[in-house]
Amino acid sequence: MDFEPSQRTRELQQRVAAFVAERIAPVEARLWGELHAREHGGDWTRWTTDPEVEALKAEARAAGLWNLFLPDPELGAGLTTVEYAPLAEEMGRSFLAPEVFNCNAPDTGNMEVLHRFGTPEQQATWLTPLLEGRIRSAFCMTEPDVASSDATNMAATARVDGDEVVIDGRKWWSSGIGHPDCRLILFMGLTDPDAPRHQQHSIVLVPRDTPGVTVERMLPVFGAYDAPYGHGEVRFDGVRVPSANLIAGAGAGFFVAQGRLGPGRIHHCMRCIGAAERCLELMVERGLSREAFGKPLINLGGNRERIADLRIAIDQARLLTLHAAWKLDREGPLGALTEISAIKVVAPNVLQQAADEAIQLFGGAGVSNDVPLAAFFATARVLRIADGPDAVHRGVIARQELRRGGRRR
């Protein structure tokens, strides 16, 4: 048993951390100040990219800090999931970093899907520009009209009609669809209701500008629109694409989505852990520098215990996530079912707790935009729902546990 990260990871971790601190942080600070101006009250048609962000991306790419998430050694960094995980933690300290390193959701998941399941044509058309950071993409799965925590509830359709696929229905929480460079949608829908339960759905590549695709609105998260990415509600009316746009063929939707989710959840969770570390740092800094009742805030009431409890919670969440990554690398997503569901419950909750406690120490500043705590809080709160709400993941774990009679794996 060896808890030391690989030499490669340690070297990259240092470089990513330095890039975040020295290059990204100043740009992020400026953008943060322009937050509301950039959101245009949720009117996504007015959202723009920022030239400095584009320049940072070019710089990161030139420095080799690019597509680090992709296990392919040619197209990406060739890191295993457990090797990449600490880099995701570093990126999670910043809201901007994931895009700068071309490592942000949902593009990472979409690139993985194209890399693993795409035809050469699909890869040439979409994977290449995504890997180069020239375009962006969305993943349309969640629906407003059904409880999407049960994916078999999905009602939107992707019917095969000759050599075309016809798409109808309504999706929401389509993250990234507001970005000016978003060109591609991965749409998941019902193809054959009579097929076996997990072979009824398909994933289809839909160019963003296909007729019949209408972004109706952007959804706010606790009042913030996450510009220029956004979370869209999208209508598909008789949208037609060639059946060559199916990923891995009709009916392969669940199989493809399953493989997509494993690494993606590791990334999300490690970013949560990085964000939680930043909350803790901010809390300690504030607690040491402000005084009330004649003492630094940190020495009042139970504040030191809260610091200790956060340190413990964050360290536990990190180890659990790293272990899940290691197991995923060895046994695949089905072998790491319990582990991945476990981190999906733990990491966002730890971030929510860290942000909540830090807000409490910051007082009014904590809920404003003067510090990133409310934004971290919102991130955590959404992640407790996205990719399966806590309750669903607890259910997965319990089912495994009952099968094993409660015995340790």
Place this chain on the structure above:
Amino acid sequence: MDFEPSQRTRELQQRVAAFVAERIAPVEARLWGELHAREHGGDWTRWTTDPEVEALKAEARAAGLWNLFLPDPELGAGLTTVEYAPLAEEMGRSFLAPEVFNCNAPDTGNMEVLHRFGTPEQQATWLTPLLEGRIRSAFCMTEPDVASSDATNMAATARVDGDEVVIDGRKWWSSGIGHPDCRLILFMGLTDPDAPRHQQHSIVLVPRDTPGVTVERMLPVFGAYDAPYGHGEVRFDGVRVPSANLIAGAGAGFFVAQGRLGPGRIHHCMRCIGAAERCLELMVERGLSREAFGKPLINLGGNRERIADLRIAIDQARLLTLHAAWKLDREGPLGALTEISAIKVVAPNVLQQAADEAIQLFGGAGVSNDVPLAAFFATARVLRIADGPDAVHRGVIARQELRRGGRRR
């Protein structure tokens, strides 16, 4: 011991509830839809009142559902705090109701101060139009540069200079200051640093348009600006008002503020309880009407236990608050010190828990503005800081407890 509310309360409670459901709810639904348009990205200079809201206020006033909070039987409804409390709960179910009934913070507290401590001139000039709902007011106490949880940290000054008071400093979280009808500021500042610890500060009436008063910006709460009320950051540069504008004379600031806070905290807490009840209703409604994995959501996992736990928590919070109100009526704010600090900790936390659980059941809709859950959540989150953060109130309770050797009162 009798838990039955007074006949007067029960009759008013029914009428308030009906007015909220029938008259206010439809207007609120419309305004909610216009939320982002009305916020103008935080640019408060463009905020406006709404004619329908003004009409509702006139209607409420005509119906005698007006100034119910004020114990004075001539100017208000003549209700004790414990009699008014259930009405505040009804109002808390709506974001608009408190203003419609002229019962919203910080105006209620300001009116009470003017009623109890104001000179006839001060009352004629400011109390009358406030009671008539023609103008609105703000209370400037919290400061950005010091830990305001310790009120003796206050650094802004209100120096007496001959027959004038000169005001300098910076305040923030000045709620309501963005309202187009805000005409009056109650400013609290340091008058005499050499006086005994609780006689150093004064409260001064400052007309909103006095030269030297600059609202620098509105502060967002989890991304929302609470238009058209707002929470402002305000600069005071050599602002001069007549010393006749002092409330209860120089040095009386703490004494006056103390009396202001008792009933105000009861109101806040009862509104939290009303809001929590609404979260619970929404949660039950959603849980019964959506299905996943072949069952109504409410029957999955621990959801029914969550419902039970919320019912218990809400009922406990209500009883604790009603008891605090009853004690406040009998023994005044100092006699109800433990009780008021206790509810200040409990009620916002119960609302935060209720909103958080309800969000989880609603999924993506929960964090958006399609339902009021995120807004209730933000309300709760802010109230855990405002009027003394949880930790300060726990400290007050512990001090009392140690004095009594842990013995029950």
Place this chain on the structure above:
Amino acid sequence: MDFEPSQRTRELQQRVAAFVAERIAPVEARLWGELHAREHGGDWTRWTTDPEVEALKAEARAAGLWNLFLPDPELGAGLTTVEYAPLAEEMGRSFLAPEVFNCNAPDTGNMEVLHRFGTPEQQATWLTPLLEGRIRSAFCMTEPDVASSDATNMAATARVDGDEVVIDGRKWWSSGIGHPDCRLILFMGLTDPDAPRHQQHSIVLVPRDTPGVTVERMLPVFGAYDAPYGHGEVRFDGVRVPSANLIAGAGAGFFVAQGRLGPGRIHHCMRCIGAAERCLELMVERGLSREAFGKPLINLGGNRERIADLRIAIDQARLLTLHAAWKLDREGPLGALTEISAIKVVAPNVLQQAADEAIQLFGGAGVSNDVPLAAFFATARVLRIADGPDAVHRGVIARQELRRGGRRR
């Protein structure tokens, strides 16, 4: 709304408190020291009554502090449940007090059953000596072989055979059955499996010495046997009693048991609250008198916050229980279904929390018998199971809540 207890309650509360502190406490201290000697390693056949306890009972009876729980003004004190509740709280501070005042479970519940449902003969034979404290009784309901949280699981039988009832089966957690003066068993069993679901069971009076009744062992609770009361496992083999011993006739078991449980749960919960108050007092006393790292323990870490949280939790539990008692008095056990289930969850958990926190402050002494904390802890732990485990009560509350659509009563 009036939170002031009645004049009668206040007067009795003072007298009970004084009796507990002055008369009972010294005897209890002595018995506590003899705890293990008196338990005889669980060999209940060697358990004895204590002459000083008997003398205290006589003294309490002479002072009119006797049968205070019984609402009947002739036989008891004529107090309503809400009037008696604060007296139960005072008794809960001591392990001995309930018996001394002839107010301890399960005898109180058994006396109520006999008082409300007993025939004159049953009352003459059993109620009179119970009211006089000359004999004691047990209630046999829980069974080792089925999940007794679902009372319809009950498997032991009470079959009517001509003018006799024949009783067979196994019961456990029959509290009080080890007492040397225990003469009566209220046995609940299955009479007619074909009757409607809640009319299948009967309660039968079984003299303790009836042939076929065998106490097989006493069950320890966290290692303690609660001598000389005990919790027995009892076998009934073809036990025959006259059918005149049926309470309210065959099939009335559930109906009678239901009425028995309401007040009993109020008593249990109020005693928990009294015990929790005593834990808090001990904690404050210890925290102020011991030092570590140069400070009184109470000022270290989050200890003051723990004190505050306990004060809040205890006060909430008390108000919830008093309100449930008030509602039970007005609307009966079915009208107070949610309220009684709520306190049954809350009060034992608050006591468990109070004892746990106090133990932590006492260190090693806390888990020993040098202070009563471990015993209070065990009491709480058992009560979270007895009379329906937490989960069942949460289920009852949720069911009510869903029926009302989550709307407040």
Place this chain on the structure above:
Amino acid sequence: MDFEPSQRTRELQQRVAAFVAERIAPVEARLWGELHAREHGGDWTRWTTDPEVEALKAEARAAGLWNLFLPDPELGAGLTTVEYAPLAEEMGRSFLAPEVFNCNAPDTGNMEVLHRFGTPEQQATWLTPLLEGRIRSAFCMTEPDVASSDATNMAATARVDGDEVVIDGRKWWSSGIGHPDCRLILFMGLTDPDAPRHQQHSIVLVPRDTPGVTVERMLPVFGAYDAPYGHGEVRFDGVRVPSANLIAGAGAGFFVAQGRLGPGRIHHCMRCIGAAERCLELMVERGLSREAFGKPLINLGGNRERIADLRIAIDQARLLTLHAAWKLDREGPLGALTEISAIKVVAPNVLQQAADEAIQLFGGAGVSNDVPLAAFFATARVLRIADGPDAVHRGVIARQELRRGGRRR
């Protein structure tokens, strides 16, 4: 990073698990049934060893499953802490296993002290028979009269008087001192109050039968005496031993104790994790095999979520402890300060939670001795106090955290 245990560990883990299940479990079941008979109501002078246990020890020793905790490859198994940790987990599933493998506290810590700091004479006299399992030992540190959580409070004395050490004072929670084979006491006391703060105390070897050593009583833990080991209160009256009995010389007490605690805490925590796994297994078994309201208990209310939460909590605790062990091996106890304090808080609390939840599912059986849940609960409860209460460890972590400005190690 590699989470796979070493080949050696895996092989031993399997053998230990098999030995526990096949050889120890049946004996333990019998002893469990004799529990109260063997305790003699706490009269330790009547405690005896059991021949079958002695036989098991011989068998374990013959099988090479002996002294596995000792890193020395000659005298022990030559395992690092992280290699031994999974074996401690296996042993923690049983109350008897630690002694059977000669791996139980406090003997393990005492053997380590003698191994690392003992003179050849001390080792020959005491280490050899301890390693052979012929004798047992106690460690006397905690005192009844001071808050021992602050070790500098220690008041008992070990004064050097010529070539003797004179020992006076009172200790309690001296675990293992009741064992018939206990021959040796490691006594820690104040030698020089004028020395620097951490050089005032010494550890002295005191033969158990030295005149002046009086075991006054055994302390119960939630009513159980843990026979034949016991937790004693011991008086030392002018006890004289040669100064050659000092460990590492006068004033070395803290230094020696520090080194003793690191591995010991890892062992305790891993045993907690093994015990928690067993609670979870019992809970799943019970939940699947009993029915209420027409369903297996496990499917009622939030029970499945509780299973999931326990699985998550246990896995997190294990990873945190293994990581602490790994860090201890690399950087020593001072380098792993945060990590060791963190597990000391986490692992016993997880066991307490697991036992508490399992008890709740077992109902009455859970608090009795029919299943080992109450005993596991008591173990956990004591460990939250022993070797530093939770609050002290949180304080250690917070201090480290503030030094680093909240930044991750």
